[in-house]
Amino acid sequence: MATVLRTHSAFARLLVGKNGRILNNSLDLGAKLLPESQLALSSKHYSSYGKSPFVRKIKEQYNYEIEKNPPEWEYVKRLLPFTTIPKIIPKDSYPSGWVPPKEEALNHPYFLSRTKNAELPIYLKITYRGMRKISIIRKIEGDIWLLNDEIKQYLKQKNKRYVETRVHEVARLIETKGDYVNDLREWALSKGF
Amino acid sequence: MKSSLNMASILINAIKRLHLSPQIRLCSLNSAAVTTTTANKTINILKKEWEFPPLYTKPREVWIENLDTVEEKKLGLIELHPMVYAAPPRIDIIHSNVIWQRKYRWVSWAHTKTRAEVRGGGKKPWPQKGLGRARHGSIRSPLFRGGGVAHGPRSGKSHFFMLPFHLRLHGLTTTLSAKLAQDDLHIVKDLELPTDESQYLVDLIENRNWGPAVLIIDDTDYAPRNITAATDNLLHVNIMPVYGLNVYSMLKHDTLVLTQAAAEKIEEKLLYHLHSDNRERMKKFKIDQV
Numbered sequence: 001m002a003t004v005l006r007t008h009s010a011f012a013r014l015l016v017g018k019n020g021r022i023l024n025n026s027l028d029l030g031a032k033l034l035p036e037s038q039l040a041l042s043s044k045h046y047s048s049y050g051k052s053p054f055v056r057k058i059k060e061q062y063n064y065e066i067e068k069n070p071p072e073w074e075y076v077k078r079l080l081p082f083t084t085i086p087k088i089i090p091k092d093s094y095p096s097g098w099v100p101p102k103e104e105a106l107n108h109p110y111f112l113s114r115t116k117n118a119e120l121p122i123y124l125k126i127t128y129r130g131m132r133k134i135s136i137i138r139k140i141e142g143d144i145w146l147l148n149d150e151i152k153q154y155l156k157q158k159n160k161r162y163v164e165t166r167v168h169e170v171a172r173l174i175e176t177k178g179d180y181v182n183d184l185r186e187w188a189l190s191k192g193f
Numbered sequence: 194m195k196s197s198l199n200m201a202s203i204l205i206n207a208i209k210r211l212h213l214s215p216q217i218r219l220c221s222l223n224s225a226a227v228t229t230t231t232a233n234k235t236i237n238i239l240k241k242e243w244e245f246p247p248l249y250t251k252p253r254e255v256w257i258e259n260l261d262t263v264e265e266k267k268l269g270l271i272e273l274h275p276m277v278y279a280a281p282p283r284i285d286i287i288h289s290n291v292i293w294q295r296k297y298r299w300v301s302w303a304h305t306k307t308r309a310e311v312r313g314g315g316k317k318p319w320p321q322k323g324l325g326r327a328r329h330g331s332i333r334s335p336l337f338r339g340g341g342v343a344h345g346p347r348s349g350k351s352h353f354f355m356l357p358f359h360l361r362l363h364g365l366t367t368t369l370s371a372k373l374a375q376d377d378l379h380i381v382k383d384l385e386l387p388t389d390e391s392q393y394l395v396d397l398i399e400n401r402n403w404g405p406a407v408l409i410i411d412d413t414d415y416a417p418r419n420i421t422a423a424t425d426n427l428l429h430v431n432i433m434p435v436y437g438l439n440v441y442s443m444l445k446h447d448t449l450v451l452t453q454a455a456a457e458k459i460e461e462k463l464l465y466h467l468h469s470d471n472r473e474r475m476k477k478f479k480i481d482q483v
Contacts, residue, residue: 084244084469111249116468141249172281 085116102192110142112193120188124181133179137188140172148174154187155180237269245468250275253373257453258381260420263397268382271453277463278373280366287371290364290440293356301352305345308333314340355478362466364440369449369459378449379403380456384411384432389422394430404447405429410438412454435459 046052088100101114115121121138140147148167155163155176164177176184238254252272259266273279308314314333321328329336335343356364372378379401386393398407406429409420416432424430433442435458443449451459 082470084465106249113248170281170283 088118099189105192108142108191110140110144110147112137112147112188112191113139113141114193115139120185120193122181122184122188124179133177135176135178135180135184137174137176137184138172140174144169144172144174151176151184151187155183158183236267239269239271241272241274243274243464245276245464247275250279253278255373255378255380255456258379258401260381260383260397261385261387263393263400265401271380271456273373273456274460274464276467277366277460278370278378280363280370282371282374283363283367286360286364286367287440287444289356289360290368291444293354293361294439294441296352297354299352301346301350302348303346303350304348305342307343307345308335308341311339311341353480358471358474362463365438365459366463366467368440368443372443372449377404377447378451380451380453382453384409384417384420384452386417386419386423389419391423391426394420394423394427398430398448403450406446407431407448407450408433408442408446409450409452410435410455410459411452412458435462 090100094100098118100118105111112121123136123138125134125136126132127134137147137151144167148165151174152163152165159180163180166175166177167173168175237257239257241252252275254270255273255278256267257269257271259268308331311333314331316331318329318332319326331337331340333340335341369378397403398405409416409424409430409432411432412435414434420432424432429446431442431446435455438459
């Protein structure tokens with residue numbers, strides 16, 4: 001319907017945006033047209049928009065009061081989407097096998113912070129069609145060179161061979177040549193990261 | 194070799210501990226504002242309760258300065274989150290941000306005419322055979338002098354592209370951190386000036402050694418009248434709201450001056466993105482998505 005609500009009522013004038021132009025939408029928003037006012041909305045054609053009469057006598061369809069912070073709002077909040085990634089609820093054990101970081105991790109001269117999804121920032125990068133495998137430790141804080149020495153020694157002990165590593169001091173990451181993701185994860189969890 | 198390495202690391206750690214825990218820290222408590230008296234001077238330290246507090250790296254403590262006198266007065270200390278203000282200086286990310294900011298608004302208007310657009314050249318210049326000359330069909334072919342250009346630039350070439358979301362995000366954190374580390378980031382209480390003379394601001398910048406170009410960031414769209422009037426004639430001193438903060442402008446100006454409210458708002462916004470699910474923002478940018 002092309003008729004636009006023309007009214008003196010401030011509330012109804014608000015609706016003469018996108019919603020106001022569609023009759024049903026404006027009604028849904030709470031404005032009810034009384035029988036007398038619907039004369040203006042009948043399919044009568046006017047010579048111009050300016051000639052059409054104003055819509056009068058609009059009554060609110062629903063009676064409501066605006067209340068701030070009612071007790072029921074807690075239940076609404078449960079349904080709202082998370083703004084940030086929620087914090088982890090502490091439990092004794094997790095069925096997925098995920099291990100939470102420990103307090104003692106803060107006592108080392110270096111630190112491996114978890115990602116925003118609380119995972120260990122240790123990844124495997126496979127390139128050259130699986131010919132080159134590089135394990136990467138990211139998000140290192142503190143003494144990166146000491147951490148490098150320690151993981152080098154740990155990997156050497158565990159795998160009985162020398163493992164090449166590369167330290168990127170600015171990007172705060174260490175790359176090790178070869179697939180040592182599980183060993184590195186084990187090491188990080190033993191340190192409490 | 195091993196013992197010397199260990200010794201070195203112990204020394205480094207000792208130095209770090211010393212550096213990270215200055216005298217003021219020992220007296221501070223967990224409350225929001227802590228007042229410490231050291232030798233007949235009081236220092237207000239603003240402590241913050243972050244939703245995601247830093248675990249290992251200590252928060253950066255920055256002086257809050259004033260703008261109402263030419264000489265610098267230290268009004269207090271503010272704690273800033275290390276994820277935003279102490280990120281590693283990734284020059285590569287800064288560079289990609291600068292290239293992006295130059296390119297996304299650049300439209301190249303260089304233009305050449307093709308052989309079809311150059312006037313004339315409809316007639317075969319000489320017969321195909323019998324003259325001993327090379328065969329040609331048009332005097333406007335790209336081989337001819339005055340002919341059209343093959344594969345030349347065509348005008349209205351857009352260089353728009355969108356940098357990935359996290360590169361934009363870390364571009365801001367790393368540039369802010371680099372500015373702070375180089376002592377080019379200053380935090381002021383507010384932007385209230387006693388006069389609207391630009392000479393006052395020139396003197397202030399000269400006195401505090403802020404370098405000629407200064408970028409002032411406030412958290413509102415409307416700066417106080419005095420500072421807008423004072424910076425009006427100074428082309429190298431600019432005011433910007435928080436939502437206009439960008440890598441290019443931060444690098445273009447020698448010094449970045451944040452109001453306390455702006456510094457906190459920037460921190461809050463960037464921390465929100467660093468700790469939220471950004472998969473929607475990481476999707477491929479579509480030009481007609483709005």
